[in-house]
Amino acid sequence: MSPKCERCDGPLVPVEYGMPVDDTPYRRHERREIYYTGGCMGPPAPWWCWSCERFADPEPRPSPSMTVEGYQLSLLNDIRGVSPSLPELPAPYDDPPEALAEEAAAWKTPDLLKIKDMAVILGEPVNGGPSRHRFALPLWPDFWLEHTSMGTGLWVEPESTEMLVGGYVVDKRFVRRSGEPMRSADDMRPWSVLRTEAEAFFGWEPTRTPNAYYHIVPFELDGRPMEACFVHDLLVHVSEASEA
Template identity: 70%
Template sequence: MNPRCERCDGSLVPVEYGMPVNDEPYRRHERREIYFTGGCMGGPEPWWCWSCEKFADPEPRPPRTLTKEGYQLSLLDDMRGVAPEAPLAPPAPYDDPPAHLLEEAGRWRTLQSQKIKDLAAILGDPVSGGPSRHRFALPLWPDFWLEHTTMDTEIAGYVFNRRFVRRSGEPMRSPDELRPWSVLLPEAQAFFGWEETRMPNAYYHVVPFQLEGRRMEAVFVHHLLQHVAESSEG
């Protein structure tokens, strides 16, 4: 059963490549019943409502039975999937998650086109970090906000990027403070004089650098340091 439109409660159909899943809009356009260009606001692609004849949001959105704990575990899994060599072991119960939490983390990962209002219903109201930036506090990272950036489109609120930003504490003041979950990419760039990355919106960065004559590399996921080690190259 397809989800329902939140504007008119009509049935929604999926959108693929900027178009509803069948060619009915073209046929109705040819009959001059509607004017439809087929242009989408861009990914993530929304749904199409036949009653409103507009791109639309489904309602209800993700089930409210999801929890902040499951979201944190899904984020941890994402980080460890990108940087499996990271040595930091998460606290209980994330070091050996129970089956129900693993299942929920999997449900979080399968959700597509997340919206800020969906996240807020489960994570709590966000704090504004500026235009189209929404910051959530997560217990696993008390010194940082997880900031979500949204698209400014006709159907607003879709999350397309997330990164950690500092909430409390001080940026690094010595190389000894270059520890996992303690330093942000912009802070390390400022301290070491690293060049700005050419892909600031990428969620994974490996930065080579030198420390006391040794070739090193630092791994950042969502701008948060995950791993520091001597480089295997050169």
């Protein structure tokens, strides 16, 4: 059931990629009326009110039933989408029960993308700066998962200068928490090396897209052509490169 607008008590429509999911009312307006009066395309607020023509961000938002295990499985599902050949996973991730699989899917919804919501489930983050927040996850004890956040840019009232700071997650990557960086090529094992560490060790040219979701990097090891797959900057798979 969708939440209600705090201003007019009307139903709110989910927002994806800055636009309301249901665009039927949108087609009844001149395009610029929505763009300039309502603000589409807009900030990463999770809801839109067609009656008020504004973005909305009702509270409370986090689900108390979410768990660390559900979030970790969601991450693994993300990684599997890029690199199906993952290391053997511990239970319950090797064959997750239906409830955990459903919970992992729920982490994809727009109402669970705020730093403060994640802190309810994952514990208070370690701040690496005003917009970077690091969480410790049991599956990766040597690394923090660092989330970059931003405000909503959402005005409380049209005539107000007060802004609702949302802390929405816009990016994430692994950063080293403990342990040693690469010391030899034998360290190129899944879950053990960061992309930046491999770049420094092998002398790879730094990527031109450091904020990309994943990187597949060709390299040579003992004269053999290889490929390394990094997701959120963490090595998840190494294989011999296929011949063209």
